[in-house]
Amino acid sequence: MKQRSPWQRTHTCGELTLANKDQEVVLNGWIENKREHGKLVFIDLRDRYGITQLAVDADTAGMAAGTFDTMLRLGAEDVISVRGRVRPRGEGNVNKNRVTGEIELCVLSVTVLSEAETPPFEVLDKAEANEELRMQYRYLDLRRRPLQEALMKRARFVTAVRNFLQQQRFIDVETPILTKSTPEGARDYLVPSRVHPGKFFALPQSPQIFKQLCMVAGLDRYYQIARCFRDEDLRADRQPEFTQIDLEMSFVEEHDVLDVVEAMYVHAMKEGFGIDVPQPFPRFDFFEAMDKYGCDKPDLRFGMLLQDCTELAKKSDFKVFAGAVAAGGIVKGICAEGAAEKFSRKGIDELTAFVTQLGAKGLAWAKVTAAGVEGSIAKFYEGDKGKELIAHMGAKPGDLLLFVADQKRVVHKALGDLRLKVGGILGLRDPKVFRCCWVLNFPMFEWNEDKHRWQFAHNPFSAPVDWDIQDFGVDTENIRSRAYDFVMNGWELGSGSIRIHRTELQARVFEFLGISKEHQRANFGFLLDAYKYGGPPHGGIALGVDRIVTLALGREGIRDVIAFPKTAMAFDLMAAAPGEVSSEQMKELSIRTAVEPPKPPAQ
């Protein structure tokens, strides 16, 4: 039999029920709450598994001397071991909100394992303290059930992913954390090398190159729950270090990757969170997604698709419409079902302000009635013209029609965001509903206005749809890459591609992007070299674990699902990191800071 010290628990705080009636048990945990009634005291004892009520009755036969007084003295967050007898609570005293609510532990003795100072905030299920304080005392915040639940479900999800991939013959491979700076992309976190004075490692922005090298190595299927580091400014959905499900497969085409990931995702969502994600995930061509949803990450929880009205607008008397078309633009509209009476004149003004902020010149609108349309564009759409518009939009009385006329880019941005906003107002974006999709064939390059040159849209290793393409300079904006995104509820959760696996093509992409031969050699030489020795066709994807868990649990931001997150200024309030280091350490690393040491306060 396993050895157990007298103070060690026989059960957790979440498992005792009527089945344990009359048993003598030992529980360990934190005091959550105490309710005194003179000679009777109730204490809620908490551990990860639940809460059990302790009843300390001064008149209990066989109670160890001093137990009652000790219990009276103890308070919130003290850590104790209690020995007692399980007893039913009796009629009218059952707490149905708790698994252990039908019993209580009649305390016979107590051992104080650790006394706690009054905590800086109360450890309650509901977070009442502000985030700054909660991050500073993260270990206290993590005692709260919602946070523990997030960590447990996250762990279950990740385990399900591992099990699935392992079964699909993927190999979990660890790639370096100390690696090489990549010239493009996000800013790197750098680590100075002691033995190579003046030289620096970079923390990986992703294991991208290494996983491709795993393919060249013949591992065939690689995966890793990988930590990635990017030194960019943060957001609610962004941390300087974050976790990806990173995978790569050899001898595959898009559908092979998508099929595996889709099956993995459905499995892990069910195992981790009990969420049923409906399949199959629709697969959109990039331009199809843009046309229908105005963005490359469609929220499929509701319809309200963008509908092209350019042809109708062409012959319109409404100068805003006709004018936009004449200027080479387009006109599109959305139909918000039954929304006519939900938006007052003021409400529509707010929507107008919203799209104006996004670059649109205005918002044309019409409420559909039995007789036709009324609203800002009604006088241009009287009689048959109005009927034609209604028919074109597939609208019925009570619907609200919203239109934007401008250059395509502006229309898609404004109407795409407006669709989300109106959908939100109408309650069509239920956080408990989950709809996934794929978006394929992204443009290979995008124009960088500031740097005045083309840059890759996904990553420089994504293959073009046309393997034999000779000149990237011709019709550049229409060159498509074999890149794809994984999207759920309007959030981009993953991104990947079929890669280039030939030296020559990879070199030409780099060349087109203005990365010199020397630069290529210095930064990607080992990848280009690797391809010389036989690189298999391959492709993969990386999914953002933090975002997936956040969305699945309906939390506000990814900080809620990360054990020890950093602030918006990338600062760890608990550890006070980053911090200063000694001059000896600096000297050893051959580095000097350009920051003036803080002046000592004036005497």
Added chain:
RNA sequence: GGGGACGUAGCUCAAUUGGUUAGAGUACCGGACUGUCGAUCCGGUGGUUGCGGGUUCGAUUCCCGUCGUCCUCGCCA
């Protein structure tokens, strides 16, 4: 780097558009209480109003700077 919001008791907030001794709930401390479950009742301790400067007879309140937190744009292949 830009914009916005916030910073008052351990915690969450209030304080009359600049005016008496900065209040409440909760936590904490003391007391009462044998069926509570965010127990209840009575009493009490607790404040550099983030920090620095300015305007004013007088600043939690107005102004400038600074620090911190959050949101957001840029940025994030």
